[in-house]
Amino acid sequence: MPSPHDPRSARALEVAREGWTLRDVLAHGVIDYHPVVAGTAADVADHMQQWFEAGACDGFSIAIDSYHDGFDAFVDKVVPILQERGLFHDDYEGPTLREKLGAHEQYGLDPRLTKAQS
Numbered sequence: 001m002p003s004p005h006d007p008r009s010a011r012a013l014e015v016a017r018e019g020w021t022l023r024d025v026l027a028h029g030v031i032d033y034h035p036v037v038a039g040t041a042a043d044v045a046d047h048m049q050q051w052f053e054a055g056a057c058d059g060f061s062i063a064i065d066s067y068h069d070g071f072d073a074f075v076d077k078v079v080p081i082l083q084e085r086g087l088f089h090d091d092y093e094g095p096t097l098r099e100k101l102g103a104h105e106q107y108g109l110d111p112r113l114t115k116a117q118s
Helices: 009-017 022-027 041-053 070-084 097-101 111-117
Strands: none
Touching: 009 022, 041 070
């Protein structure tokens, strides 16, 4: 019986009854609004590259699995593939957060603040 608390559960149950594997259910986003890549590091990198090169995104928010090694596995296995493909930087531009994010320098104080001090 589908969960009354999750509108996606009815569809997940329907496709499971059609013979979809759990991997297929996850990979096609049936129970998650965000794509999930189930596979190797190369599969993850391929998926990210396809989305990026198609102009479907300008970055990613990564939701790592609940296991303690998920982040390390992504950094150690997926990031090097993306770097080899020229899709992820090899180093940061500078030591500050502003430089790491590529943010513009601030162009002085807000004039509303400087007038109040005068």
